[in-house]
Amino acid sequence: MDEGKTLRRGWTTGACATAAAKAAYAALVHGDFPDPVTIRLPGGETPAFALARAELMEGGALAAIVKDAGDDPDVTHGALILVTVRPLARGAGLRFRAGPGVGTITRPGLPLPPGEPAINPGPRAMIRAALEEVSPAPDAEVEISIADGERLAERTLNGRLGILGGLSVLGTTGIVIPYSCAAWIDSIHRGVDVARAMGIAHVAGSTGSASEAAVRKLHGLPDVALIEMGDFVGGMLKYLRRHPVARVTVAGGVAKMTKLAQRRLDLHSKRGEADLGALGALLPDVALAARIAAANTVAEAFQIAEAAGQPLGDAIAARAWAVAAEALVPAPTELEIVVFDRTGRLVGRADFAAVGHSPSLPLKRR
Template sequence: MSTPLRHGWTTGACATAATTAAYTALLTGAFPDPVEIALPKGQRPAFALARERLADGEATAAVVKDAGDDPDVTHGALISATVRPGLPGSGVTFLAGPGVGTVTKPGLPLDVGEPAVNPVPRRMMREHVAEVAARCGGTGDVVVEISVEGGEELARRTWNPRLGILGGLSILGTTGIVVPYSCSAWIDSIRRGVDVARAAGRTHVAGCTGSTSERVAAELYGLPEDALLDMGDFAGAVLKYLRRHPVPRLTVAGGIGKLSKLADGHLDLHSGRSQVNPDLLAGLVLGAGGDPALAERVRVANTALHALRLCQEAGLPLGDMVAERALRTAREVLRGAPVEADVVVIDRSGVIVGRAGVQGESRAGVQGETGQSRHRSAE
């Protein structure tokens, strides 16, 4: 029997715990350790303090983030809160300390110039400040400065720079709990990417499965960075969000393997949750008038890329056929939303091997533009 995966705590929960401990110390002179907080759904976890300092009219407490068994980039990060008195009647004011980003682009749930502390963590911290103030005789008028040790470097491994959050990480979380492998943070980043693109007035975005397809889409259409959506395996997340928040044009770009899954109707393209369907590929060959012997070779091919090579040798455009079927899936999910979609299929070297939904453009010409250069290996 497998051991259940261990849940962890969001950066917002950790910042709330640190803020609660620091404000308690500011009012009483003693840090509660561990410090207990209430999460939005009623859980009451306790956090051990990694650092504490009380001096010069301010208090600082820090918590090490535990993401449980989730492969979270912020696992093990030291999240600190420094609390000092604010102006009378000011309530809780948030500042971005070292390692916490600042919002520089519209389209996010925070105003430009604000520290990247999301609305739910802000509400949690305000509620806990009010509770501590009522219990310990404070006014609740405080300045809360959140910091993340090494956060600026960690942020380079997230969507933050593309979303216009500069200087560090975001303080995130809606429930306070990190569910292992829930992928909710990635999907939320996709949604925020669409929001930022719309706020910037972009009329064409590209959902890409990896760095190579992202480069191809950017070069092919001259798209700026904030029009590129790193959708990874979550094609469904892009399509469903654009259905509700449309952008006039969407390009779906990716490798032959992942997009053959989309062609088969899968919206989650992860290898653990969907597989390439060799019968679909063989059926496409037969439907295009291909030799039955070729269709059988495609059906038993090792990979979708292997099947593509077999069809290329026979002069059959399997890439175009996969693109057309993937486009059909995309349109079904968009459900008539005002989004013109097209699909670009590439091989591992970044050469375009299939397209659908493109009007007035020569595939041969586009292949010449794309070339063979590589950035990273991910499609």
């Protein structure tokens, strides 16, 4: 991505489905497909969408739109969103159905109950409003499909959330803001919600696949207890503060956990690298501290310290615990920090303790 480049915004799956639904319903009511079709988003914007397909058929109408997510690396960018609208008996109201490529909810804790199609409340409201522009009090079945959606869903967290058979139809504003990471943070929140609804008392957030595999093995946790927080440790902890569980483990590699120990709640590289000088200062040996400060990476710094018989892991875990606990207070939660190297070996740990009661060294404020 070029620095300084103005990134182009795109449209959510929910906005595309709304436009396709409006076009199909208009064809049912008036006999013609509006192309392009204009919708009104919750914020007042009125984008227009070109139709990729438009078919009147016996018992319904189908319209399809190719999703444009702008410059965001969205898994559904370029996907074909198809909506079939079928008339229902007068007074039946509006019903939603998952077509091929759209998932079905199978676990509690999500915004809709198990058995419902994974079409979120935001898109449902947008679709209802769009159809009411065509004709008040619509009585219709709206079936949403996403071409190749079941395969695309394998690249999302849907399976872990209990959304099976395809993708979710998402979007509260209708607009995709490039690199906002809103969808990732939302998936963290939904993961916590599902775990709580299923009575899971211990969840573990991990920074990546290696630390997730390691913490799963360490505690024998089921999939539903594993939260793929990535760099958004702050986003996970602040949500858990408001929606607590009994036990929380934060797991990560040496570099990410060093950043957390240095009071970073967003661990992305764009927020800055770990301070190797501060890392070396944790050791009493001045010469060794200087070598660590001059290391190329945090991983190399850990190797230098371990070779000298001065493991850093527990010290980093203790300081990371203090930072994470501060974000969790006053949740009635016990917190643990575990630090793994690239092979999945446990190299640092701050054991479970109630937040507000540090299990080890106090946090040094700089």
